[in-house]
Amino acid sequence: xxxKQGVTPRNExxxxxxxxxxxxxxxxxxxxxxxxMIILPYGYELWEAVRAGLDRRFKETGHRNAYFPLFIxxxxxxxxxxxxxxxxxxxxxxxxxxxxxxxEPLVVRPTSETIIGWAYAKWxxxxxxxxxxxxxxxxxxxxxxxxxxxxxxxxxxxxEGHTAHATYDEAEEETRRMLDIYRDFAVTDAAIPVIPGxxxxxxKFAGALxxxxxxxxxxxxxxLQSGTSHNLGQNFAKAFDIKYLDLNNELQYCWTTSWGxxxxxxxxxxxxxxxxxxxxxxxxxxxxxxxxxxxxxDEAEKTAVMDTVWxxxxxxxxxxxxxxxxxxxxxxxxxxxxxxxxxxxxxRMEIGPKDVQKNSVALxxxxxxxxxxxxxxxxxxxxxxxxxxxxxxxANMLKQATEFRDSNLTEVVGDYQRFGxxxxxxxxxxxxxxxxxxxxxxxxxxxxxVSRCFPLEQxxxxxxxxxxxxxxxxxxxxxxxxxx
Amino acid sequence: xxxKQGVTPRNExxxxxxxxxxxxxxxxxxxxxxxxMIILPYGYELWEAVRAGLDRRFKETGHRNAYFPLFIxxxxxxxxxxxxxxxxxxxxxxxxxxxxxxxEPLVVRPTSETIIGWAYAKWxxxxxxxxxxxxxxxxxxxxxxxxxxxxxxxxxxxxEGHTAHATYDEAEEETRRMLDIYRDFAVTDAAIPVIPGxxxxxxKFAGALxxxxxxxxxxxxxxLQSGTSHNLGQNFAKAFDIKYLDLNNELQYCWTTSWGxxxxxxxxxxxxxxxxxxxxxxxxxxxxxxxxxxxxxDEAEKTAVMDTVWxxxxxxxxxxxxxxxxxxxxxxxxxxxxxxxxxxxxxRMEIGPKDVQKNSVALxxxxxxxxxxxxxxxxxxxxxxxxxxxxxxxANMLKQATEFRDSNLTEVVGDYQRFGxxxxxxxxxxxxxxxxxxxxxxxxxxxxxVSRCFPLEQxxxxxxxxxxxxxxxxxxxxxxxxxx
Numbered sequence: 001x002x003x004k005q006g007v008t009p010r011n012e013x014x015x016x017x018x019x020x021x022x023x024x025x026x027x028x029x030x031x032x033x034x035x036x037m038i039i040l041p042y043g044y045e046l047w048e049a050v051r052a053g054l055d056r057r058f059k060e061t062g063h064r065n066a067y068f069p070l071f072i073x074x075x076x077x078x079x080x081x082x083x084x085x086x087x088x089x090x091x092x093x094x095x096x097x098x099x100x101x102x103x104e105p106l107v108v109r110p111t112s113e114t115i116i117g118w119a120y121a122k123w124x125x126x127x128x129x130x131x132x133x134x135x136x137x138x139x140x141x142x143x144x145x146x147x148x149x150x151x152x153x154x155x156x157x158x159x160e161g162h163t164a165h166a167t168y169d170e171a172e173e174e175t176r177r178m179l180d181i182y183r184d185f186a187v188t189d190a191a192i193p194v195i196p197g198x199x200x201x202x203x204k205f206a207g208a209l210x211x212x213x214x215x216x217x218x219x220x221x222x223x224l225q226s227g228t229s230h231n232l233g234q235n236f237a238k239a240f241d242i243k244y245l246d247l248n249n250e251l252q253y254c255w256t257t258s259w260g261x262x263x264x265x266x267x268x269x270x271x272x273x274x275x276x277x278x279x280x281x282x283x284x285x286x287x288x289x290x291x292x293x294x295x296x297x298d299e300a301e302k303t304a305v306m307d308t309v310w311x312x313x314x315x316x317x318x319x320x321x322x323x324x325x326x327x328x329x330x331x332x333x334x335x336x337x338x339x340x341x342x343x344x345x346x347x348r349m350e351i352g353p354k355d356v357q358k359n360s361v362a363l364x365x366x367x368x369x370x371x372x373x374x375x376x377x378x379x380x381x382x383x384x385x386x387x388x389x390x391x392x393x394x395a396n397m398l399k400q401a402t403e404f405r406d407s408n409l410t411e412v413v414g415d416y417q418r419f420g421x422x423x424x425x426x427x428x429x430x431x432x433x434x435x436x437x438x439x440x441x442x443x444x445x446x447x448x449x450v451s452r453c454f455p456l457e458q459x460x461x462x463x464x465x466x467x468x469x470x471x472x473x474x475x476x477x478x479x480x481x482x483x484x
Numbered sequence: 485x486x487x488k489q490g491v492t493p494r495n496e497x498x499x500x501x502x503x504x505x506x507x508x509x510x511x512x513x514x515x516x517x518x519x520x521m522i523i524l525p526y527g528y529e530l531w532e533a534v535r536a537g538l539d540r541r542f543k544e545t546g547h548r549n550a551y552f553p554l555f556i557x558x559x560x561x562x563x564x565x566x567x568x569x570x571x572x573x574x575x576x577x578x579x580x581x582x583x584x585x586x587x588e589p590l591v592v593r594p595t596s597e598t599i600i601g602w603a604y605a606k607w608x609x610x611x612x613x614x615x616x617x618x619x620x621x622x623x624x625x626x627x628x629x630x631x632x633x634x635x636x637x638x639x640x641x642x643x644e645g646h647t648a649h650a651t652y653d654e655a656e657e658e659t660r661r662m663l664d665i666y667r668d669f670a671v672t673d674a675a676i677p678v679i680p681g682x683x684x685x686x687x688k689f690a691g692a693l694x695x696x697x698x699x700x701x702x703x704x705x706x707x708l709q710s711g712t713s714h715n716l717g718q719n720f721a722k723a724f725d726i727k728y729l730d731l732n733n734e735l736q737y738c739w740t741t742s743w744g745x746x747x748x749x750x751x752x753x754x755x756x757x758x759x760x761x762x763x764x765x766x767x768x769x770x771x772x773x774x775x776x777x778x779x780x781x782d783e784a785e786k787t788a789v790m791d792t793v794w795x796x797x798x799x800x801x802x803x804x805x806x807x808x809x810x811x812x813x814x815x816x817x818x819x820x821x822x823x824x825x826x827x828x829x830x831x832r833m834e835i836g837p838k839d840v841q842k843n844s845v846a847l848x849x850x851x852x853x854x855x856x857x858x859x860x861x862x863x864x865x866x867x868x869x870x871x872x873x874x875x876x877x878x879a880n881m882l883k884q885a886t887e888f889r890d891s892n893l894t895e896v897v898g899d900y901q902r903f904g905x906x907x908x909x910x911x912x913x914x915x916x917x918x919x920x921x922x923x924x925x926x927x928x929x930x931x932x933x934v935s936r937c938f939p940l941e942q943x944x945x946x947x948x949x950x951x952x953x954x955x956x957x958x959x960x961x962x963x964x965x966x967x968x
Contacts, residue, residue: 031553032560032602033590041548041618048549064525065532069515070592070623070639071576076516089583092555094592096577098627106517108554108578108592118516134525139554139623143582155554 007342009276014220019149021270025279025343028149035147035154039263042343043150045287046266047157051137053189053284054159054261057181063133063161068115070139071106076114079239083113086206090142092154108141113207113232113258116162117240124254126245127166131174135161150267151224151484158262164242164254168233171255175231178259179212182227190265191282191398192216192272193405194226195479197453200433202440205258209233215452215479217405218271221426223452223483226268229259267484272401279344280366282397283390289322290386291340295333295352304356312349312361312382319383321390341366346393347386367393367400409479411459414466423447423480430455432465433478439469443480452479491826493760498704503633505754509763509827512633519631519638523747526827527634529771530750531641535621537673537768538643538745541665547617547645552599554623555590560598563723567597570690574626576638592625597691597716597742600646601724608738610729611650615658619645634751635708635968642746648726648738652717655739659715662743663696666711674749675766675882676700676756677889678710679963681937684917686924689742693717699936699963701889702755705910707936707967710752713743751968756885763828764850766881767874773806774870775829777820779836788840796833796845796866803867805874825850830877831870851877851884893963895943898950907931907964914939916949917962923953927964936963 007020022028027043030036039047055065071094078084092108095101109115120132141155161178165171179196186194194214204211208230216226236242237253246252273280283289294309296302309325316323324345326336333350340348350362361382365373377385411430412419422429424447433439433451444450454476467474491504506512511527514520523531539549555578562568576592579585593599604616625639645662649655663680670678678698688695692714700710720726721737730736757764767773778793780786793809800807808829810820817834824832834846845866849857861869895914896903906913908931917923917935928934938960951958 029603029606032557032599033553033555036553036555038553038603039551041550044549044551047551065528066525067523067528067531067641069517069520069522070625071517071520073516091580091582092578092590093580094576095579096575096589098575098629099573105580106576115516119513119522122513141554145582157551 006338007276007278010219010274017274017276018267018271021274021278021342022149027266027270027279030149033154035144037149037153039157042287043266046269046281046285047263049189049285049287050261050265051159053185054181055137057185058135058159058161061177061181063135063163065136066134067136067138068112068119070109072109072112072115074105074107076118077107079114080207080236082235083207083239087111087142090144092141092143109138110140110142111258111260112136112138112140112160112162113236114240117236117242117256120162120164120254120256121240121242124164124242124244127247130164130166130244130254131170132164133161133174134163135159148267148484150263150270152264156263158260160258160260163257164237165256166244166246166252166254168255171233171257172231175212175229175257175259178257179214179227179229182214182229182259182261186214186216186226186265186268187398189282189284190269190272191284191394191401192226192268193398193402195453195455197455197479199228199453200435200440200451200478202437203450205230207232207235209235213453216268216272217401217408217428217481218268218484219274220271221408221428221481223428223479223481224264224268224271225452225483226265227259227261230257232256232258273397274344277338277369278342280397281344281346283346283394286344286346287322288324288343288345289390290316290324290347290349291345292323292325292349292351293333293336293340294325294327295350301353305351305353308356308361308379309351312351312379315382316386319387321383321386337364347389363389365389365393367396411477412468414468414471416468419468419480420447423449423482426482428452428479428481430459430477430479431468432474433476433480434467434470434472434474435476435478436467436470439467442469449480449482452481452483454478490822491760491762494703494758501758501760502751502755505758505762505826506633511750511754511763514633517638519628521633521637523641526771527750530753530765530769531747533673533769533771534745534749535643537669538665539621541669542619542643542645545661545665547619547647549620550618551620551622552596552603554593556593556596556599558589558591560602561591563598564691564720566719567691567723571595571626574628576625576627593622594624594626595742595744596620596622596624596644596646597720597740598724601720601726601740604646604648604738604740605724605726608648608726608728611731614648614650614728614738615654616648617645617658618647619643632751632968634747634754636748640747642744644742644744647741648721649740650728650730650736650738652739655717655741656715659696659713659741659743662741663698663711663713666698666713666743666745670698670700670710670749670752671882673766673768674753674756675768675878675885676710676752677882677886679937679939681939681963683712683937684919684924684935684962686921687934689714691716691719693719697937700752700756701885701892701912701965702752702968703758704755705892705912705965707912707963707965708748708752708755709936709967710749711743711745714741716740716742757881758828761822761853762826764881765828765830767830767878770828770830771806772808772827772829773874774800774808774831774833775824776807776809776833776835777817777824778809778811779817779834785837789835789837792840792845792863793835796835796863799866800870803871805867805870821848831873847873849873849877851880895961896952898952898955900952903952903964904931907933907966910966912936912963912965914943914961914963915952916958917960917964918951918954918956918958919960919962920951920954923951926953933964933966936965936967938962
């Protein structure tokens with residue numbers, strides 16, 4: 001029974017563990033079309049939590065949502081040279097509409113810089129129209145050959161912000177502001193200690209001046225790019241003729257940005273926090289924060305227990321705590337404990353006849369296994385007790401993930417062999433790096449990894465060091481790691 | 485100036501009035517792909533209000549959101565005979581993916597009964613798995629030749645609910661429950677007095693056993709189908725093999741339903757309430773409920789006025805009233821009044837030097853033009869005053885729309901010529917109708933209209949009457965009207 005119920009242990013097969021968790025916790029399922037997925041209700045509730053956390057932050061910083069078409073004329077993609085090169089191998093193309101062959105095929109959006117660029121060119125006339133701060137929640141399609149649920153799927157859900165500004169500085173400020181919103185969301189809400197940084201030239205977005213990223217360490221120590229923010233410079237403004245009249249009545253190209261975070265982030269939450277029992281969800285993101293499991297042997301006990309159970313549920317719900325009662329018949333409490341642990345619910349409340357007698361309940365934390373994580377608390381004042389525990393779990397999960405991350409980061413200076421050993425052992429290396437494409441290509445060939453980012457917080461600001469491959473002077477240190 | 489600012493009067497050209505409102509109020513814009521639209525921030529905020537109002541109701545009735553793929557294998561569409569006949573002329577088809585011709589073309593979903601049917605067949609094993617109550621928020625594509633912003637676009641946003649049940653009765657109950665949720669949302673939140681009813685056989689959804697609808701009367705008296713709920717019987721269950729083991733351990737086909745409401749509903753709000761000044765938004769749906777317009781002649785006045793303006797704004801915002809201050813320089817208060825009336829803001833607050841002196845503000849209602857709709861109220865207690873007024877406006881808009889609807893409904897019995905006159909004059913006719921396809925076809929040919937619905941609330945329950953074309957005995961009365 002317990003074998004059938006459990007997920008594959010992580011050290012046995014991490015990849016299998018991941019798929020087990022996604023499927024057994026009913027987060028997602030495979031679709032009949034290769035590379036697509038069905039996001040199941042529990043998984044979609046996580047996406048709703050992502051959406052709510054980001055949407056609030058976007059609106060607080062003056063952004064508004066809009067919606068642009070799914071279909072983009074094929075010719076649009078070709079207007080920005082790097083962009084078309086980056087995306088054309090990944091396109092899904094509609095060639096038939098209403099039973100007829102189309103004169104110009106339509107591309108299913110892989111991202112919307114081009115069609116939004118077209119619109120901005122139409123809408124923006126003068127400096128008074130700037131900045132334009134728009135976000136859209138949408139599905140996008142990229143024809144991927146090797147897909148994995150949430151991490152890389154042919155179709156995925158995301159938000160893509162697109163803004164236009166009068167100056168480089170304003171665009172850069174926006175790009176960094178949105179990166180910081182991603183960082184704050186990941187750290188504060190999802191308890192993932194992401195590292196914000198800048199992408200190297202080889203790794204930046206197709207068409208961007210430069211790209212920023214938040215990089216997260218997964219349970220197998222691989223890196224996952226969890227959100228990106230791009231300063232597009234004037235590349236798309238020039239390709240789509242997005243111009244404004246400045247204060248001197250002269251036409252200027254705009255400076256644009258784009259930034260996105262996708263359902264991939266759900267994969268980040270699974271792998272940053274999960275353990276051999278399954279999912280572990282940070283309380284702020286958890287669709288169910290508290291699950292109540294009633295314990296009784298007969299009808300008399302059941303009546304008394306369920307009375308307390310429904311009262312506790314109502315009390316917590318009225319305090320806006322997301323609570324669920326597992327009143328399934330024919331399952332033992334032990335089965336239910338395992339089931340909800342596997343589904344990552346942060347806090348379990350057990351209520352049996354003794355608890356009813358003592359006016360107490362047992363609370364078991366998902367983040368601390370066994371007796372250590374269990375305590376008995378009075379029913380009176382349960383809301384405060386639960387709130388404090390949820391806050392504690394939230395903080396502790398961030399602490400655990402941060403310690404795990406930091407214990408797997410190694411600084412290496414000028415020693416390419418040592419660098420390779422770190423990467424090959426699965427760790428992250430922090431090293432001086434010039435950012436040159438040739439150097440990065442060599443590292444890729446030697447160790448099957450590329451740079452994750454130049455962290456914004458440099459350990460030795462204003463210093464230089466020997467770039468890891470060439471030894472020539474590098475201005476910044478970068479993280480390298482194998483990645484998803 | 486006022487000509488440039490204003491929309492085309494409705495009686496001059498209703499269709500032009502509609503397009504003016506959509507574009508001048510910045511609700512939507514045309515896209516570079518024929519038949520597609522860009523939903524602008526103000527329009528998308530209306531959609532967010534629709535989404536919030538419905539999503540809350542769906543969840544309160546036990547439904548959960550999920551997400552199914554955009555692409556459907558072409559073969560799926562062909563499994564339900566009526567369904568494929570209804571939808572195949574409207575399909576957009578992806579034939580190229582990742583640079584290669586696909587073996588099986590993929591259809592961009594026009595609706596998701598088929599792919600969800602495939603999933604339900606996989607998920608549902610026994611009566612214990614039932615009911616399945618799932619909704620999805622998604623984009624869909626139907627290749628339309630004649631499109632109009634919001635009302636009929638090639639791509640639109642909607643929600644589609646899909647449920648599976650053990651019995652016909654449960655499926656029918658669900659179908660009616662969701663229709664009633666649409667009715668309640670339309671009436672209570674959007675102040676549109678929709679008529680809930682059943683579609684005739686000719687007008688039902690392709691593949692349904694029967695379809696229900698909420699029908700709304702627009703300002704030009706045309707009908708707009710604003711939301712539909714379908715009892716699909718066992719049609720899709722048989723096509724996709726959705727079976728469950730019943731209590732007797734026998735395999736049974738499920739009974740399924742589907743129900744949807746789309747961005748078309750924004751068109752309904754525009755046309756149910758708009759007047760010659762532009763949009764009129766019911767307070768519960770309005771992105772901005774109160775706009776504050778400051779009035780001053782010089783810097784000294786401005787300082788005093790703006791101080792009160794920001795104080796009022798903070799007071800209203802803290803009470804969760806959606807408030808906006810129009811502090812644009814270089815525009816007269818009169819221009820701003822017209823502008824916000826055109827954008828349909830329910831309540832305008834004017835604050836000038838005299839108001840500052842008297843500790844009062846002027847409030848002007850959008851639903852009652854001129855002096856009659858204007859009053860001066862003390863700043864103290866402003867929250868209560870504004871709340872009461874917004875409630876009043878909400879109720880009055882529903883009253884106005886209901887009176888307009890009822891004054892344009894005419895009952896006609898057994899007089900086909902009179903029936904035709906009502907339809908040709910643009911009104912709605914309520915008449916006995918057999919529901920026969922041949923009769924409906926004749927009406928369509930004679931008067932370019934079809935039945936809107938058999939209203940659930942029949943004026944003469946348990947009676948019969950002569951069907952309008954054939955004269956044979958009809959069990960129910962139906963509404964007929966020209967429609968969008």
